[in-house]
Amino acid sequence: MAGATVEDTEGGPGAAVVLLRDVRVRRHTTDRLILDGIDWTVRPGEHWALLGANGAGKTTLLRLLGALMHPTTGSVEVLGSRLGRVDVRDLRARVGHVTAAQRVPGELTAHAVVLTGHTGTVQPLWRMYDDEVRRRAHRLLAELDVEELTDRPYEVCSGGQRARLLIARALMADPALLLLDEPFNALDLPSREDLVEAVHRLAEGRPRLATVTVTHHLEELSPAVGHALLLREGRILARGPVAEVLTDARVTACYGRDITVTRRDGRWAAYSRRRTEHPAP
Structure with a gap:
């Protein structure tokens, strides 16, 4: 029902x-x-889905987690550092942030794209990449199952391949928090499934890594996602374990449309029930 909130699990290690x-957060111009009134805790190893209609506040919330902006009031702590009391440039370097809108020179090879994650730059700073850094980039390409793209220009990679390269790039800094901002945008079905599988393996192989995934489609959530937060008009509608949050009633309240939610083999799906016209008596 609208306004219902599932409490965060505060007892995690x-x-x-x-x-x-x-x-x-208040927009100063308007x-x-x-x-x-956002209260939220994410613990090591937790994987969250951040869901809500367009304009619900998801992008703003993700910008807070990425130390890209400050709240108007309240406190935001990321990786033990409170915004307003820390150099955000250092903090940003410890948070992996993946978005399809990220600027990447198309002529760079896949390996070079991943290398730029070490320096947090758009263009490679070759003098900063010693042999160990280069080997680490190769290991990440293998971890994301795109090692065969090592020498391929980014501009000729598919959308799904680009998404996995950007995740590998974000992991170069060995972040404790990985933000995935609609990484599945415009992917076809095979590419989507490849990326879901890659994200799932990543979660299994890095037990301390926490992730937050913004998506419009429950089908894009990997089985590793164990928590969800629903936003509606800037307020938390529900947050907590996915089985308690992703219910017909709560998702319907979140999107303002009659939604049915299903789960099978750890994967989610949602669809809107057909609206039927009832003739006047």
């Missing part, structure tokens, strides 16, 4: 990767409240 308390 280890310090929080993300800790938000009573966070509000005084519009973008996020309102």
Whole structure:
């Protein structure tokens, strides 16, 4: 039902990767409240889905987690550092951020694209990449199952291949938090499934890594996703274990449309029930 909230599990081991308390973000040009009263904890090894309709505040929330902006009020702690009390440039280097809108020179080879993750630059800084750094880039290409692309220019890689290269790039800094901002955008079915599998293997192979995935489609969530947060008009509608959050009633309330949610073999799907017209008596 609307307004229902599943509480975060606060008893997990280890310090929080993300800790938000009573966070509000107000757009200064219009005084519009973008996020309102956000409380959220993400712990090491947790994998979250961040869901909501367009305009719900997902992008703003992700920008807070990536230390790309500050809240208007409330506190945001990322990797143990509170925004406003830390050099955000250092903090950003410890958070992996993947978005399809990321600028990448098309002529760079796949290996060079991954290398730029070491320096956090668009263009390679070749003098900064010693043999060990180059070997690490090769290992990440193999981990994301795109090692055969090593010498292929980025511009001729498919959308799914590019998404996996950007994830490998983000992992060069060995982040404790990985933000995936609609990484499946415009992928065909085989590419989507390849990426889902790659993200699942990544979660299994890195037990301390926490991830937050923004998506519009439940089908894009890997079986590793164990928590979900639903946003509606800047407020949290529900958060907690996926089985408690991704229900027909809560997803319907989130999107304002009659939604049926199903789960099979750890994968999710959602569809809108057909609206039928009832003739007047």
